[in-house]
Amino acid sequence: MFKYxxxxxxxxxxxxxxxxxxxxxxxxxxxxxxxxxxxxNPSISKETIEELKRLYGLDQNLFVQYFKWLxxxxxxxxGYSFAYHKPVLDLIGERLLNTLELxxxxxxxxxxxxxxxxxxxxxxxxxxxxxxxxxxxxxGISVPNFFLAFLFMYFAAKTGLFPIGGVVSQNYDxxxxxxxxxxxxxxxxxxLSVLVIGSxxxxxxxVRSTIIDELNKDYVKVAIAKxxxxxxxxxxxxxxxxxxxxxxxxGFDIAGLLSGAALVEIITAWPGMGRLMxxxxxxxxxxxxxxxxxxxxxxxxxxxxxxxxLIALNxxxxxxxxxxxxxx
Amino acid sequence: MFKAFSFFLxxxxxxxxxxxxxxxxxxxxxxxxFFADFIAPYPYDVQFRxxxxxxxxxxxxxxxxxxxxxxxxxxxxxxxxxxxKRYAVDYSKKYPVYLFVRGEPHYLFGFIKTDVHLxxxxxxxxxxxxxxxxxxxxxxxxxxxxxxxxxxxxIGVFISFSIGLLVGSIAGYFGGIVDSVIMRLIEILMxxxxxxxxxxxxxxxxxxxxxxxxxxxxxxxxxxxxxxGLSRVIRGMVLSIRENDFVKAARVLGGSHLYVILRHVxxxxxxxxxxxxxxxxxxxxxxxxxxxxxxLGIQEPFPSWGNMLSEAENxxxxxxxxxxxxxxxxxxxxxxxxxxxxxGLRDYFDVKLER
Numbered sequence: 040m041f042k043y044x045x046x047x048x049x050x051x052x053x054x055x056x057x058x059x060x061x062x063x064x065x066x067x068x069x070x071x072x073x074x075x076x077x078x079x080n081p082s083i084s085k086e087t088i089e090e091l092k093r094l095y096g097l098d099q100n101l102f103v104q105y106f107k108w109l110x111x112x113x114x115x116x117x118g119y120s121f122a123y124h125k126p127v128l129d130l131i132g133e134r135l136l137n138t139l140e141l142x143x144x145x146x147x148x149x150x151x152x153x154x155x156x157x158x159x160x161x162x163x164x165x166x167x168x169x170x171x172x173x174x175x176x177x178x179g180i181s182v183p184n185f186f187l188a189f190l191f192m193y194f195a196a197k198t199g200l201f202p203i204g205g206v207v208s209q210n211y212d213x214x215x216x217x218x219x220x221x222x223x224x225x226x227x228x229x230x231l232s233v234l235v236i237g238s239x240x241x242x243x244x245x246v247r248s249t250i251i252d253e254l255n256k257d258y259v260k261v262a263i264a265k266x267x268x269x270x271x272x273x274x275x276x277x278x279x280x281x282x283x284x285x286x287x288x289x290g291f292d293i294a295g296l297l298s299g300a301a302l303v304e305i306i307t308a309w310p311g312m313g314r315l316m317x318x319x320x321x322x323x324x325x326x327x328x329x330x331x332x333x334x335x336x337x338x339x340x341x342x343x344x345x346x347x348x349l350i351a352l353n354x355x356x357x358x359x360x361x362x363x364x365x366x367x
Numbered sequence: 368m369f370k371a372f373s374f375f376l377x378x379x380x381x382x383x384x385x386x387x388x389x390x391x392x393x394x395x396x397x398x399x400x401f402f403a404d405f406i407a408p409y410p411y412d413v414q415f416r417x418x419x420x421x422x423x424x425x426x427x428x429x430x431x432x433x434x435x436x437x438x439x440x441x442x443x444x445x446x447x448x449x450x451x452k453r454y455a456v457d458y459s460k461k462y463p464v465y466l467f468v469r470g471e472p473h474y475l476f477g478f479i480k481t482d483v484h485l486x487x488x489x490x491x492x493x494x495x496x497x498x499x500x501x502x503x504x505x506x507x508x509x510x511x512x513x514x515x516x517x518x519x520x521x522i523g524v525f526i527s528f529s530i531g532l533l534v535g536s537i538a539g540y541f542g543g544i545v546d547s548v549i550m551r552l553i554e555i556l557m558x559x560x561x562x563x564x565x566x567x568x569x570x571x572x573x574x575x576x577x578x579x580x581x582x583x584x585x586x587x588x589x590x591x592x593x594x595x596g597l598s599r600v601i602r603g604m605v606l607s608i609r610e611n612d613f614v615k616a617a618r619v620l621g622g623s624h625l626y627v628i629l630r631h632v633x634x635x636x637x638x639x640x641x642x643x644x645x646x647x648x649x650x651x652x653x654x655x656x657x658x659x660x661x662x663l664g665i666q667e668p669f670p671s672w673g674n675m676l677s678e679a680e681n682x683x684x685x686x687x688x689x690x691x692x693x694x695x696x697x698x699x700x701x702x703x704x705x706x707x708x709x710x711g712l713r714d715y716f717d718v719k720l721e722r
Contacts, residue, residue, distance in 0.1 A: 054558050057551075057555035058555050062564075069571040070571075177706060181649070183656065185676070192685060298562050306660075313562075316563055320567055332563055332567070336559065339560065
């Protein structure tokens, strides 16, 4: 197991390095840099800008720059943001918490709701309940999340039931712990419901179709024929076999925890990574962009890794072949 | 040609009626996109400065006293509160709606100069979906916007699927070192958070480019992001296809590698590819809309469904004038249609897809 994990972790390294190098090239290829805007400002002298560029190491060869950045990044020293004059790690840290708060809640909520609903829809295939669930999921995957965000914001603005923008109320510090949690949930209601509806819809479809596939297989018929209760057949046999594709999806979800909600965050004014990244890219804040991409990329490969591990844990065939190296 | 199509449509209808309706709906929208200048009552950039955020003017058959009129009409609207942009219906003014009415000149197909529009009023204003902050007719802009949203999906899918098919089948067909190198590259590409990659790629180009160029840049960016996942699936399929005897036979008979890939391997993936293509069109529509929404896509005054929505970003505008959301409804409808069509095609070709 440990060897397998180590091998997979080593495989991650070239991917992250390759990804960051490509992003470095992309940002460098873009016309101008952060300092072109500063040069337009008459109150900043040319010498100051040269000095700043030298300070940030921007006068060096491209590859040297990248290499220096990489060596530092491997120690999680992500440099300084030009625009905020703060270490990138601190900047990302603040926003990252907000984003994770939102995306993790949505992640758990949507899995908790979607899996049972999907199983129900699959078991009662073709019935009214299934049709209703399928219809809902069709709308959920088709209505773009930014449009849904606007609809919820319209609702929030009209009724005044939910706040728009902001993470906590002003009196947050004086609230007891349970009210703090409620306060946070209340503030994230709009972006959260948008995200949850979107991801439930996609999940539902997957859960439903895999359950239907499994229920049509011979071993299910055998299990029913030998007199097992139907509930046990569905939960113990079919569901367990249908798990593999979901576990892959969990990996994708973990990968998307950081950037998946970016657009919704931008629209609903949620102070997360989305807006930070948007502004950083637009102002060509090199190290901030690189840092966000770097952490985003790491999240993605870790997500895939977790998915592979979960699949190996669930499926003995894969476990023996991949992890223990036995030929089946 | 037409016969073959109607045969296909009938078969599709038998398998899944909703898919057939979606196909007809989408074809209708392409028709609208083609004749947009003629169908829209006003050109996209005409500003009625005295009618900012005018609410939709519904078409009536019955007047306020309940009398029936054979020719439908719209009431006039008066701006009563210029600050809050509130309007009152002016029941004393009725403007009949005519077909083939003369209005603003435009160029049909880009070169036939004419001033005939499909419908409109004389004297009054016909704003089916209201107007935006500059007093431009939202319905007309929506009609023009079909051009962007409906073509971007097709072109984008065409580009990314050409790349994805070729790269995927090369990787699967040759296997070995070629396969590993290509797969590693794809993994790198897939390690990017897609939205951030889109932003970073867009920042490589100046914001204020001519609209046609912006359109091309967006298509290329979205295609560059989109092909990786597809070629992974294609590779998996090709891995099993190449073991077939007909592939070996084609090789033995002297076909070159490229010939075998193009004539024998790729056609065997086509039913999957058609479905996957249909289901990935929404991604391009959404990508364009998202970029335009945050101001990096199609620039004003050219309308796209995405940049029309950007007015809704202001909560006050949104809550006072909800009709600015109408392009979002249009996007949703088109995406529902593409999803239904994709699902129907899957039943029609009877192919099993994961997800």
